[in-house]
Amino acid sequence: MDILNFLMMGFEVALQPQNLLIAFIGAFIGTIVGLLPGLGPINGVAILLPFAYALGLPVDSALILLAAVYLGCEYGGRISAILLNVPGDAGAIMTTLDGYPLAQQGKAGIALSLSSVSSFIGSTIAFIGIVLFAPLLAKWAIAFGPAEYFALMVFAIVCLTGLVSTQPFKTLIMALMGLALSTVGMDAITGVYRFTFDSVGLSDGIAFTTLVIGLFSVSEILLMLERTTIGKVVLKQGKRSLFNVKEFFSALATIIRGSLIGFFSGILPGAGATVASAMAYTTERKMARDNSQFGKGDLRGLAAPESANNAAACGSFVPMLTLGVPGSGTTAVMMGALMMYNITPGPQLFSEQPTLVWALIASLMIGNIILLVLNLPLVGFFARMLSVPSYILIPIIATVSFVGVYAIHSNIFDLLLCMGLGVAGYVLRKFDFPLAPLILGFVLGQLMESNLRRALSISQGELSILWSSPISIGLWIMSALLLILPIVRKYLFIKKQKSI
């Protein structure tokens, strides 16, 4: 049982006192970031990333921190969704549908406790999924050459545009921009400066942290300026603060189904927690014999999205660790973090850095347990965080973000670049251009170009090498199908609209 040995080794690393403390801090910060409306896992991970690096944390501790923040956000998002009807992050949008009505009926305690147990089960099932599937996938992916890799990355980007978005071209353009931004700076092979406009600050390329903080932190501050004050937590005090056995068993099947849906949609690049929770919710509503209570405070409507979004968050680690293609915006940021440590994620990671990989996987489980323990008793404390006024919160976000960017090169240019990116990100977000694909593109850009160039070097410029193996042909066919899908969908949509 190789896998069990590796897993034990991972737990050994993750259970070291320092890493345990880091996981605890990450889980705590993650929950707070998650519950604050507007701030989601990408923001949390983006803001903490430069510190993990600047502090000189070893790579496994840094990843444990970021993973704990990620999971924490998925836990935290539900608190504001249930108490305020405002999703704390995108993955918690579906949670408002039944969570808030429950809170209005004086069942906030039941809703909060049941949803944290759902989250826990979701993560646990996904954890088991990772342990079972990831090593297999990595073993299979080791046969990938540069041509297969190139095809895989094209597939990942097409997946984003075809599967999830209602606006495929907007998603596509953002992913392309991310790829293009990654070419800024000196070309690694020839030493030619690209898109630098003779600026010294750009000659190294755009630092990952600057991009992420600009796009997600600065633009978020501007978006928050638009929102008027959020409602106050006014709740009827319920009798119970914990669900009972009957309630738990009525939701158990839902939780397990939600977890499976979440895990598998987490594995697909780009689908992520938001899509997973929506899918789990609609599936449950369709399957339920009596669905009259959905949207009015059905426990199943609460359990399904919560188990799914946590399972998806864990599931999105699978493609990152095994293929080097992140499954969500947040794992794209984490992959950027790995690259800052000069580690290229991919199938070799399992054989070359087994301790790192298994420590990260083990820390998902540990973070999950910490979160459950934190969330059941401390929910009142976290809820109070919602009343921190924005005139205190926003300057804190701005300060921490700027310090993070400044810490990279200690120069003003990066700060101004970050501001520019932030304003651009804000405008794009206003027009419904999604930013996560841009990050995905940026992270994949260099790998994609170097694999393309390596493949063509091997074939001496012959393009047919790109579709010469069964794996790459399969990936190209799947990409083509996914490209056609949204066009067909849009066509059907227009036809329907015209007939009305």
Place this chain on the structure above:
Amino acid sequence: MKSERILTGIIAVCGLFLLIYACSFEAPISYDPVGPKAFPILLMGLITASAVYLTVRPAIMFEPVELGWTKHLLGKLVLCVLALTVYAVIFEGFGFIVATLLMTIAVGKLFNGKTIPVAITGLVLSMCTYYLFDRVLDVPLPLGFFG
């Protein structure tokens, strides 16, 4: 819809400009058959093409986007961007503590804070973060004229 067409139009023009710019990337010696310019040219071409499509697509393909930009809000947005940009510019010259204090007051006021609580927040925030990062966490921050 009109403003969206303008935005994608700008993206298309920028894409085209960068496409032409990318054509000038020449390696002195060729190391690989692809060279440094093929990938950027491919990307810029695709970006320009998608942006052109988004600009000229028929009205039925648009999904409603609510901007909600009132004059009042736009004013606040500009002030906020300005405050943060000034913060970036004076970050080194004025030093972290003073710059953060000023930024907190400006941004805090924009988020409807009252002067005294905002000023106290600024003082506590700038001192604490300076101490935390520069002293405890070893992330060097500029002191400006206190240095």
